[in-house]
Amino acid sequence: MGQSKKQKIIRRTQLFGGVKTAQEIHAEHGFRERCLKCKGPPSIQIRMFMLVDDFVKRAPEMAAAIAASNPDGNSIPCVPMTFGNMVKYATVTACRHHQKELEVLAAKAPSYVLVELDYGPGAPKPVIQVPKAAMS
Numbered sequence: 485m486g487q488s489k490k491q492k493i494i495r496r497t498q499l500f501g502g503v504k505t506a507q508e509i510h511a512e513h514g515f516r517e518r519c520l521k522c523k524g525p526p527s528i529q530i531r532m533f534m535l536v537d538d539f540v541k542r543a544p545e546m547a548a549a550i551a552a553s554n555p556d557g558n559s560i561p562c563v564p565m566t567f568g569n570m571v572k573y574a575t576v577t578a579c580r581h582h583q584k585e586l587e588v589l590a591a592k593a594p595s596y597v598l599v600e601l602d603y604g605p606g607a608p609k610p611v612i613q614v615p616k617a618a619m620s
Contacts, residue, residue: 510604517577520586524579530590533570533598536562542596546573570598 507527515526539560540547550571551560562569578586590599 506605514604515577515602517575519579519582520576521582522579524581526577527580527603528583528586529575529577529602530586531572531600531602532574532590532593533563533565533572533600534596535567536560536569536571538596539571539573543573565598567598 508525511526515529517526517529518524519526534542547560551558554561560571563572564570576586587601590601593599
């Protein structure tokens with residue numbers, strides 16, 4: 485009886501022959517920036533959103549500058565979400581060494597800000613802080 489060749493088992497945690505993990509590939513191609521502090525490889529990205537009305541009320545100069553620079557017209561680009569139209573006004577990326585600092589700062593965000601934490605594939609589910617204005 486002939487012995488069949490053993491097939492190599494590819495694990496979900498190691499892609500491309502064990503060279504890179506899914507998290508490393510996502511960090512290279514999914515996160516466009518490097519770590520804010522040390523320019524190291526990213527492991528977390530935090531995006532902050534604000535309702536359009538709150539954004540115009542709290543930062544009128546920035547809202548006017550964004551509306552004036554919009555090539556599609558004199559409006560603020562918005563992201564439709566469950567809570568209403570929101571403006572993405574900050575995106576910050578951090579490496580593993582500075583991840584904890586960034587998470588602490590994101591937790592201290594004002595109550596009118598929606599915070600989205602992106603850890604990449606295989607990581608915990610994203611944690612979102614919901615603005616109080618959107619709850620009412």
